[in-house]
Amino acid sequence: MTRFAALAACLVFxxxxxxxxxxxxxxxxxxxxxxxxxxxxxxxxxCQNESIADSSAPVAADLRREVRRMLAEGKSxxxxxxxxxxxxxDFVLYRPRVAPETYALWGGPIVLLIVGxxxxxxxxxKRASQPLGEDDAS
Amino acid sequence: MLRYAIxxxxxxxxxxxxxxxxxxxxxxxxxxxxxxxxxxxxPEFELPxxxxxxxxxxxxxxxxxxALVNVWGTWCVECRHEHAFLLRLAKSGMPVFGLNLKxxxxxxxRWLETLGNPYVTSAFDEDGRVALDxxxxxxxxxxxxxxxxxxxxxxxxPLTGQVWQHDFLPLxxxxxxxTEPGCPQLAPLTP
Numbered sequence: 001m002t003r004f005a006a007l008a009a010c011l012v013f014x015x016x017x018x019x020x021x022x023x024x025x026x027x028x029x030x031x032x033x034x035x036x037x038x039x040x041x042x043x044x045x046x047c048q049n050e051s052i053a054d055s056s057a058p059v060a061a062d063l064r065r066e067v068r069r070m071l072a073e074g075k076s077x078x079x080x081x082x083x084x085x086x087x088x089x090d091f092v093l094y095r096p097r098v099a100p101e102t103y104a105l106w107g108g109p110i111v112l113l114i115v116g117x118x119x120x121x122x123x124x125x126k127r128a129s130q131p132l133g134e135d136d137a138s
Numbered sequence: 139m140l141r142y143a144i145x146x147x148x149x150x151x152x153x154x155x156x157x158x159x160x161x162x163x164x165x166x167x168x169x170x171x172x173x174x175x176x177x178x179x180x181p182e183f184e185l186p187x188x189x190x191x192x193x194x195x196x197x198x199x200x201x202x203x204x205a206l207v208n209v210w211g212t213w214c215v216e217c218r219h220e221h222a223f224l225l226r227l228a229k230s231g232m233p234v235f236g237l238n239l240k241x242x243x244x245x246x247x248r249w250l251e252t253l254g255n256p257y258v259t260s261a262f263d264e265d266g267r268v269a270l271d272x273x274x275x276x277x278x279x280x281x282x283x284x285x286x287x288x289x290x291x292x293x294x295x296p297l298t299g300q301v302w303q304h305d306f307l308p309l310x311x312x313x314x315x316x317t318e319p320g321c322p323q324l325a326p327l328t329p
Contacts, residue, residue, distance in 0.1 A: 046275040058240070059275050062266050087273040089174035 024068070031071055038067055038077060041095055045088045063092075173292045174273055180207070180281070180289050181271040188238045188246055188260035195235075195261045201287035203320040204310055205233040206280055208257070208297070209269060211241045212249045214277040220296035221253050227302070228256035230325045236260030239269050239277050282306055284313050285320040299327065 026032040036053065042063065044055035052060040052067075063084065070080045084092050096102045175181070184196035200207065208224060210217040228234050236257035238246050243262060250260070263269050272281070275294065282291040290309050293301055314321035 045273075057276070058266070059270075062270055066270065086174055087271060088275075089273075 026068075026071070034077065035068060035071055038071075038080060039064055041093070042067070042081075042084060043092045043094050045092055051094065173289075175289045176292060178289060179287050180283055181268075183261070183268040183271065185261040185263055185268055188236070188243065188250075188262045191243070191262070195259045197287065199259070200235055200283055202285060203233060204285055204313055204322055205235055205258075205283045206306075207235045207237055207272075207283060208281075209237045209239055209272075209274050209277045209279040210260075211239045211277050212245045213241065214239075216296050217278045218253075220278050220298075221256070223297055223299065223302075224256035225254050226327050227297075230327050231322050232324060233258050233322060237269060237272070237274075238262050239274070240264065240266050282309055302327075 025035055039053040040051045042052045044050045044052045044057055044060040044063075046057040046059045047055040050060075052063045066083070067080055070083065075083075081093060081097075090096065096105060098106055180197055180200070182197045184194055184198075187193045187195045206227070208220075210220075224234055234256050236259070238260045240263070246260075246262075250257070261268070266274075273292075278294075278296055280293045280297050281289050282293075284290045290313070291305060293305065310322070310324075317323075
């Protein structure tokens with residue numbers, strides 16, 4: 001029911017996003033760019049599968065406000081992500097951190113690539129050593 | 139033989155992985171957000187109370203007893219559904235603290251006057267800054283606080299008898315017996 005209400009709220013307010021506070025970015029272009037790349041990378045904990053830049057949920061507006069506040073205070077991007085994930089868990093980070101529990105996530109594709117390359121190499125070598133025309137016989 | 143066995147074994151392993159990922163996940167709910175605060179001390183705060191702007195309520199007033207912290211607001215439809223159950227809980231002897239979120243003070247006071255007040259005290263969090271420290275996404279949310287002030291459990295969406303029996307009561311019983319200080323002496327819930 002809550003989820004339904006949240007979804008309904010997302011739909012109802014979908015067209016009015018950007019109306020509340022998003023216009024108030026930063027005058028400094030560098031800071032403004034960091035603000036936008038941060039809020040596009042932080043997932044709204046309520047309207048899920050939207051970043052807080054896209055979401056019109058009240059909590060997303062609050063989180064944008066906090067991000068702006070911390071940027072204005074000169075906090076680093078990592079400080080800001082730590083602040084948010086210590087409250088809303090790593091769930092809010094669209095780009096998972098490299099940590100022991102995400103090694104498989106980050107390393108998996110590399111391991112698979114190496115395994116694939118080894119298999120490929122073995123097959124190619126095996127076939128290279130076979131006389132022509134016997135490829136399909138084995 | 140082996141060249142058929144290996145893909146089959148791999149397929150079976152993948153099947154197990156997908157089965158576990160799809161069905162064994164807690165609550166089988168893709169929108170389930172784990173709370174970052176479970177098992178951690180409740181975030182410190184101090185706020186004016188809802189009843190009196192000059193009085194203060196804070197985490198220090200909650201530490202020392204098993205208690206609930208319920209996030210609510212008059213703008214929250216689900217909170218109205220939940221309200222009757224909170225009243226029953228309070229009547230059974232469970233201390234419930236309120237965190238009134240982004241509300242209008244007179245409206246919220248009137249709500250408690252007309253519907254009944256289940257809260258020991260309600261904190262008045264006008265801009266939602268404290269709720270953010272608590273990792274609140276929307277009202278209603280209910281936190282179970284242990285005697286030492288750690289967050290034992292968090293429930294998102296209205297509290298019901300079923301959730302209370304299934305999730306809250308066992309944790310409260312595990313924390314303490316009814317006779318120890320700081321433990322609620324719970325009477326059966328009135329229907």
